[in-house]
Amino acid sequence: MNLRISTSLKFTLPLILLGFAATLSTVNLLYHVPEAERAAVDRSRERFNQEMSRLQSTLEYLSLKGDLDTIQHEIAVLTHNHDIVFAALTDERNLVIAATRRAWLDKPMAEVSPKFDFQQAAGAIRDRRARVTFDADGNQLLGYAGILMDHEGEGLRPSESGALFLAYDLKRSKGVARAQVIQQSLYWSGWVVVLAMAIWLVFHFLLTRRTALLVHAAEQFASGNLAARSGLKGHDELARLGRAFDAMANEVADTQTQLRHDIAKRERVQAALENSETRLQQILNNTTSIVSVKDTTGRLLFVNRQWEHLFHIPQAEALGKTESDILPGDRVMALRTHDMAVLERNEPLEFEETALLDDGLHTYMSIRFPLYDADGKAYAVCGIATDVTEKKRSAQELTRQREALYQREKLAALGSLLAGVAHELNNPLSVVVARAVLLEEQGDPAARVVAAKIRTAAERCARIVRTFLGMARQQPPERGPVAINEVVTAVLDMTAYAMRTSTIDVVLDLADQIPPILADGDQIHQVVLNLVVNAQQALQERPAPRRINLSTRYDPVAARVRIVVADNGPGIPAHLRARVFEPYFTTKPIGIGTGVGLAVSLGIVEAHGGELTIECPDEGGAIFHIALPVGAVQAPSTPAWPSAKRHTGRRxxxxxxxxxxxxxxxxxxxxxxxxxxxxxxxxxxxxxxxxxxxxxxxxxxxxxxxxxxxxxxxxxxxxxxxxxxxxxxxxxxxxxxxxxxxxxxxxxxxxxxxxxxxxxxxxxxxxxxxxxxxx
CATH class of the missing domain: 3.40.50.2300 (Response regulator)
Known part of the structure; x- marks a missing residue:
């Protein structure tokens, strides 16, 4: 940064005079202030010596009389002397016996005031002479002198001699002397300033003020103020120069005024147009819709920020180019077809389109409409596309939730119904089973065979009722020992009728000695049932033979129980296999499935620490593998009721x-x-x-x-x-x-x-x- 110093007499002359006054005052202060302070110190030292001599005589006299109260009063009076900082009288042990500060009494002098040189003080006490020195800062006079003391005084401890310590403040006397010198310097500096102001006023009114007016007018005119004039009066050279300048300014002002009127009018029109375009562009850039404008040949005239995000192309690279220059061909063909339709029909066109983005497929509701010039001719096509993906998903989710709520209500109603049905069914089933067993125990061989068949059928009915109740219960998951073969058998009991009516052969291959697993039996039952029902639905439209294979195996090396559900249905296409476990994804017709069965099954299996995988062989069909870990399984804690024992007498x-x-x-x-x-x-x-x-x-x-x-x-x-x-x-x-x-x-x-x-x-x-x- 360049520092510019003005050379105008308006400033230079008073600055010179003020500088002279300041220099004079500085020299005066630098020379006279130390002299005045030394004189003040000498006077203070003289008064201090006199005070020391007086105190030494007075205290020695009072001490010989043994008048300690008067000694203390004499020293206490010194507190009213503003020049004395403190005074203290010590005995031969250097303990304070009287002082201006009562807190010092009976304390060693070296402890309460370490400023004194106590070796010199000891010499002065022996010689009974007063000595005066300065402290380290030079702001105090320190004095000490020996005092003879009475041996028989009642108020003092026995001692031969004591010491008087006195501190005298020099700052006050120095300050007074310094103030007098400063006051004198300011007095003379004021007169110099007054003289400088008088000289400045003379030059200002005769020369610098009139020159400044002319210079100011010229600068204002040069900066664009066409009304600036000097207005100088008189007959001297400055007045004649000012009148010539004013005449020239009048001629220039007339020309510039007309020119500025024309320019201002055009600038207002241009600014209004730019402001309108800026506001429009801000609105379009901040809208959530995708906006583009193309001329009749397909060149892009405008794209907003959402368009840039969609196609990952900056606006600067897109403007002036056609969509075929920057976009894939299949997308360009569809866009251009819509533009041509708008221009041919000369009316807006609304349609729905989709686009594959980084996070998946998005759906847009688009509208295209022509833009007209002043003659009413279409010169461009504007397109606005709004992303309605979330709206459609929300509508689908709302529909799904309504359906799920409807299903839960049906299931709750079914559960209530099953509770009553179970009670009503279990009562006659209990009679049938009990009577059949009694008949087996008491009847002849032919009756036993019939009774065994009746009991088997009744027990199957009971298992089916319990299975339905377990599905309808919807109780919190509760893990315990689960026999996998029993779960698979229960699933087949439930689906036996559907398999028979669909002419589906079920091949069951259950391994022996499979250890129980720690799991929630209802949830594992739900997983197997989902897979079996999916297989049955996949085989529904297939020609015979239709077959479902269910097998269980135990892998002791991996400590896993494996369940395999295989069918000879159409299988799952390779491009859809990765999505079959996604929630709400289904290949079934509307009304057949909701797309949540496999997702729920996968979640249940993984929550149990297992895996659920799919395999589709080349010859067709689908094979689902369930692998569940075998851990430490403890039997549920039940009361250990004692078994029956032989006993006499009837109970x-x-x-x-x-x-x-x-x-x-x-x-x-x-x-x-x-x-x-x-x-x-x-x-x-x-x-x-x-x-x-x-x-x-x-x-x-x-x-x-x-x-x-x-x-x-x-x-x-x-x-x-x-x-x-x-x-x-x-x-x-x-x-x-x-x-x-x-x-x-x-x-x-x-x-x-x-x-x-x-x-x-x-x-x-x-x-x-x-x-x-x-x-």
Missing amino acids: SVLVVDDESEIREALSQILSDADHRIATADSGQEALERLAMEQFDVIVTDLRMPGLDGQALYREIERRWPSQAERVVFVTGDTLSASLHEFVAHSGRPVIEKPFLPEDVRRLVGGLAAADQVGW
Whole structure:
């Protein structure tokens, strides 16, 4: 940066005079201030010596008299002297016995004021002479002198001599002298400044002011102020020069004024046009839609920022070129076709198009319309495309969620229905199974064969009911030991009818001695069921033969259980295999699938630490492989009810159930075990029987009208606590979470319908035997 110094007399003359005044004042200060300070120090030192001599005589006199109070008063008076910093009197041990600062009393002088040279002070005390020195900063006078002290004074400690220490402030006297010199310097400098201002005023009014007016007018005129004039009056040379300048300025101003009017008009028009274009471009660049303008030959006239993001081409490279110069050919053909259609129809065209971007396929709603010039002729085509991908996805997701909600509502309704159906089915199934087993035990060989078939069919019905209940339960995942072969068998039980009606052969190959895995049985069941149902749907439209192979294997090396579900259907095309596990992706027709089955199955398998993979052989079909780890599996903790033991005497058993067939079946089962049986068809009747008689075992159904099994147990627990430990529950409702919670809380054993006679005898006999031994 260049520093420009003005050479005008308006500034140079007063600056010279002010510089002279400043120099004079500086010299005066540099010379006279030290002289004045030295004189002040000499005067202060003289007064200090006088004060030291006076104090030495006074204190020595008072000390010989032993008047310590007066000594302390004499020194305390010195605090009112602003020039004395402090004063102190010490004894022969150099301890302060009187001082202007009471905090110093009885303290060593070297501790309270280390400024003194105590070796010199010791010499002065011995010689009883006063000595004066300066401190390290030169701002204080330090004096010390020896004092004779009385041996017999009552107020002082015994000592031969003491010392007087005195500090005198020089800063005040120096400051006064310095102020006098500065005041004198300022006085004379003021007169010099006044003289400089008077000289400046004379030159200013006679020469510099008029010259400055002319120079200012010339500078203003040169900078564009055509109204600038000097306006100088008089008859001297400066006045004549000013009038000539004003005449020239008038002529130039007339010409420039007209020219500026013309230029200003054109600039206003141009600025308005540029502002309009800038605002339009800002609006188009900040819109979320893709905007482009092309002339009738296809050259790009404008593209916005969204267009650049879509095609990854900067605006500077795109303008003036056709789309065929910068875009792929297949895309250009479609775009150009739409432009030509707009120009031919001379009206807007709206359509939907798609584009493959980095994050997938996007859908755009586009509109093209012509732009007209002042004569009404179309000179360009404007295209606006809005991304509606998220909107369409949101609509699809909303539809899917509505369908999922509808399905959950149906499933919830189905679960409620199944709960009632299970209870109603399990009661007759219990009678059928129990009667069939009893018939097997007591009938002739031909009847036993028939009874075995009846029992097998009834047990299959029971398994199907339990499987449906497990699907409808929707309870939180709960892992435990799961037998894979039983899961596969349960799936085939559920799908047997669909396989038969679709003429699909199911080939089952289950390996023996497969260890249980730690998993949620319902979830694994869901995975296998999804794969089997998918295979069945894939084979639906295929010509015979149709076949599904299910196999299980155990790999001890990898510690994995493997399940394979294979079909001879059409398989899955290679380009779709990577997407079959994506949520909502499906190749099935609308209404057949939702695209979530395989995604959910993959999530379940991976949550269990396994893998779900697909294989499509060249000869066709699809093979799904499930691999699940075999870990440390512990059996679920259940009460260890004692087994039945041989015992003498008959045991009394109370059977409570509102179904007469169930009561009769249980009564016959337990009667054959040599127990004495009493029955009750309601909870209220059971309480009446219990009030009159004590039973070894109480077998009660959980769900009964009126007083049900839960209320009966709580009433027994309240009235006869010892009898509550003899209760056994019977239930056909495996769906209700509240019943599960109640049974777990009570800790009582449960017989699930349909039941086998041997299981009932073993459990009831075990409880009776445990009661006998005080278990």
